[in-house]
Amino acid sequence: MNSETELAPAVASILEAARERGGDDGGAVTVDARSVSDALAQADADGRVPVIAEVKPTSPTADGTREDDPVELAESMVAGGATAISVLTEPSHFGGSPAALTRIREAVDVPVLRKDFVLREAQLDVVEADLLLLIVRFVDDLEGLIAAARERGFQPLVEVHDRKELETALEAGADIIGVNNRDLARLEVDLETFESVAPHVPDDVTLIAESGIASPADVRRMREAGADALLVGSAIMDHAGGDSDVRENTRRLVRADDGTDLT
Numbered sequence: 372m373n374s375e376t377e378l379a380p381a382v383a384s385i386l387e388a389a390r391e392r393g394g395d396d397g398g399a400v401t402v403d404a405r406s407v408s409d410a411l412a413q414a415d416a417d418g419r420v421p422v423i424a425e426v427k428p429t430s431p432t433a434d435g436t437r438e439d440d441p442v443e444l445a446e447s448m449v450a451g452g453a454t455a456i457s458v459l460t461e462p463s464h465f466g467g468s469p470a471a472l473t474r475i476r477e478a479v480d481v482p483v484l485r486k487d488f489v490l491r492e493a494q495l496d497v498v499e500a501d502l503l504l505l506i507v508r509f510v511d512d513l514e515g516l517i518a519a520a521r522e523r524g525f526q527p528l529v530e531v532h533d534r535k536e537l538e539t540a541l542e543a544g545a546d547i548i549g550v551n552n553r554d555l556a557r558l559e560v561d562l563e564t565f566e567s568v569a570p571h572v573p574d575d576v577t578l579i580a581e582s583g584i585a586s587p588a589d590v591r592r593m594r595e596a597g598a599d600a601l602l603v604g605s606a607i608m609d610h611a612g613g614d615s616d617v618r619e620n621t622r623r624l625v626r627a628d629d630g631t632d633l634t
């Protein structure tokens with residue numbers, strides 16, 4: 372663990388739960404991954420903003436819980452133009468599950484990201500996914516975990532929050548990097564986080580803006596700052612909206628490059 376100082380209580384609780392969760396004793400998984408770079412190129416060719424839409428039943432900052440079938444949510448997101456799907460598999464704070472990810476991956480043909488708090492190698496073997504999140508702040512041996520993930524076929528998405536963590540990610544060999552606009556100390560989101568880190572990311576790295584992207588104007592702002600793709604959960608799930616239309620919520624962001632602010 373790089374730092375346990377200044378963590379929001381909810382994040383400390385997430386970490387404690389992650390430490391207690393085991394891996395899978397069925398041996399290492401092998402993934403025949405769907406290429407994220409191919410999916411991004413296809414979105415560009417189609418004129419879609421590359422949105423990674425997140426199936427996120429709830430979260431410590433959500434205004435409620437969505438009980439919808441995760442497969443139906445994911446299919447609606449793809450119908451709305453999502454380039455990839457992110458699935459929270461963390462059970463106790465986000466209402467996710469590895470089983471939901473497996474069902475989603477069988478149902479859609481876009482790359483699927485496993486969004487969880489993976490701390491050690493055995494936890495890689497819980498479920499097959501195309502992309503796998505590793506959070507710099509929470510991982511001790513980042514280089515080792517990136518290598519272990521790649522050996523299994525995963526494309527590791529390495530999450531950073533500032534320039535120091537970016538350096539750590541680059542030194543460890545990350546080639547897909549997410550800059551999280553959510554501060555894990557206060558759980559506040561600030562899009563300036565991405566804007567301050569993005570100029571220091573080499574051009575050959577796939578760069579993803581994560582969290583707090585709520586409107587077409589936010590999408591354009593992150594794209595102008597250099598985002599190759601955007602990871603969006605809350606604005607698409609619209610937890611407070613109950614049965615809000617995730618297809619339309621996705622489409623609104625996917626079309627955001629045309630300058631029409633539909634909010």
Ligand SMILES: O=C(O)c1ccccc1NCC(=O)[C@H](O)[C@H](O)COP(=O)(O)O
Binds near residue numbers: 425582584
């Ligand atoms: O979303 C939370 O409340 C949260 C709280 C504590 C740690 C992590 C959290 N979120 C994880 C994520 O990275 C987001 O789900 C993802 O980036 C999408 O963010 P958003 O579009 O703001 O829902």
